Amino acid sequence: MKIATWNVNSIRSRLNLVTEWLQENPVEVLCLQETKVVDADFPRSPFKQLGYHLYISGQKSYNGVAIFSKSPLQDVSTGFSPVLGTPATEFDSQKRVLTGMWGDICIVNLYVPNGASVGSDKYAYKLDWLAHLRDYLKSLLDKTANICICGDFNIALEDKDLHKIPKPKDIMASPAERDALRQVLELGFADAFRKFTDADGHYSWWDYRAGSFPRNKGWRIDHHYLTPPLYDRAIACTIDVAPRKLPKPSDHTPVILELANDSVG
DNA sequence: ATGGCATCTAACAGATGA
Numbered sequence: 001m002k003i004a005t006w007n008v009n010s011i012r013s014r015l016n017l018v019t020e021w022l023q024e025n026p027v028e029v030l031c032l033q034e035t036k037v038v039d040a041d042f043p044r045s046p047f048k049q050l051g052y053h054l055y056i057s058g059q060k061s062y063n064g065v066a067i068f069s070k071s072p073l074q075d076v077s078t079g080f081s082p083v084l085g086t087p088a089t090e091f092d093s094q095k096r097v098l099t100g101m102w103g104d105i106c107i108v109n110l111y112v113p114n115g116a117s118v119g120s121d122k123y124a125y126k127l128d129w130l131a132h133l134r135d136y137l138k139s140l141l142d143k144t145a146n147i148c149i150c151g152d153f154n155i156a157l158e159d160k161d162l163h164k165i166p167k168p169k170d171i172m173a174s175p176a177e178r179d180a181l182r183q184v185l186e187l188g189f190a191d192a193f194r195k196f197t198d199a200d201g202h203y204s205w206w207d208y209r210a211g212s213f214p215r216n217k218g219w220r221i222d223h224h225y226l227t228p229p230l231y232d233r234a235i236a237c238t239i240d241v242a243p244r245k246l247p248k249p250s251d252h253t254p255v256i257l258e259l260a261n262d263s264v265g
Numbered sequence: 266a267t268g269g270c271a272t273c274t275a276a277c278a279g280a281t282g283a
Contacts, residue, residue, distance in 0.1 A: 009282085010272060034282085036273065061273050062281070114283055122281095154283065172283060207283070209269030219283080251271075251283080 001259050002027040003107065005222055006243075007152040007205070007252035011035040011066070012043060014250055019046045021243055026050070027256060028070045029102055031109035033152045035064035042066070057095045065098040065109050065151070073100030073107070080132050083139045088132055096129075099140075104262070105230065106144045108137070110151035115177065118169045126154070130180035137187055141227070149189065150224040152205075152252065155181050157191070160200035161220040172221060189225035192237040192257050204239055205252045213244055224257040233259045 004027040008014040011032065022030065030052075035042065039056050047054055047068055057078040058064035067073065077083075077099050079092030096111040113129050116122035140147060155177050156162040166173035185191075193202070203218025212218065224237060236258040244253040 013272070034272095114281080116281085116283085152283095205283075207269080208271055211269085221283080248271095 001261060002256050003029040003031070003102075003148060003150065003224065003259070004254050004256040005031040005033070005109070005150040005152075005224065006254040007033040007111070007222060007250060009034050009250040009252065010037070011064075012037055012041075013248070015043050015046065017243055017246060017249065019050065021240075021254065022047070022050050022052075022068075025240070025254070025256070026070075029107060030068040030254075031098075031107065031150050032066040032068070033064070033096075033109070033111035034062075035066050036061060037064060055098060055100060057098045059093075059095045063095045063111055065095060065111050067098055067100060067107065067109050069100075069102060071102070073102055076100035080136045083136050084132065088136075091129060091132055097136075101144075104144070104146055106140060106147045108140070108147060108149040108151075110149060110153065112151070112153045112155065114154050115171050117171055118174045118176075123171070123174075127176055127180050130177075130184060134184045134187065137184060137189075141187060145227055146229050147189070147227045148224060148230055148257070150222075150255075150257070152221060153181065153223050154221055156219045156221055157181060160198070161203075163201075163203070163217040163219070172219060185225060188227055190228070190231045192224040192226050192231065192234045193220070193239075193255070195231065195234055196237055202239055204255050206244065208251050222252055222255045224255065226257075230259065233262070235260050
């Protein structure tokens with residue numbers, strides 16, 4: 001059983017790419033980020049025809065998350081406020097969080113803020129958002145032991161997760177961003193991808209500019225983080241670079257987690 | 266190297282992304 005994550009940079013611009021990828025890769029669950037469309041205009045029918053249930057939280061122009069699932073999800077919610085209450089509502093105007101129960105697994109689909117540049121207002125927002133994410137997940141952990149958080153984290157946690165040695169002011173690799181993410185992970189999450197390899201050179205995002213992809217000047221910023229029961233069940237985590245090679249690609253490419261079947265089935 | 270490119274919009278230039 002496979003759970004994939006893919007920042008598609010506009011679901012409408014990537015409609016054919018995503019449907020064709022799903023035909024080749026009929027994953028049980030696909031978490032999408034940067035759908036960039038209001039729910040009313042989301043192109044539902046191509047994915048329903050492929051047998052998916054659709055859960056969508058979109059907004060105009062920016063952000064937007066969605067989950068496609070072969071089987072229905074339960075207890076689907078959007079944003080932080082269903083768990084954290086009104087103090088978190090200010091964060092929920094940007095559609096970045098979509099959570100649902102897939103059997104006994106809680107799937108949290110995230111589009112972490114980009115942060116613009118170190119020291120900017122958006123950078124402060126990103127750090128604040130990650131602190132709220134920590135509180136959100138801490139509460140979820142009171143309810144369920146099986147949590148898979150996945151999505152576009154806009155953070156490369158270690159230097160081997162990007163093509164160069166980052167400077168402290170490099171967005172997505174700055175010390176404060178990494179610390180904020182580590183504080184989230186310290187709740188009890190582990191990187192599924194790093195269960196299988198310590199090697200560098202594996203990336204999920206390449207800048208459109210300056211020939212970054214053919215030069216493999218990329219970053220690994222799309223992740224699956226798992227609680228211990230799920231981490232134990234992980235049998236593969238792979239990055240599929242094929243869609244990045246096609247015409248009109250997203251700047252991100254899919255990452256696929258494979259879990260062993262639960263003993264319950 | 267603040268470029269390079271791609272997406273969106275009561276668009277046709279400017280904001281945003283990472």
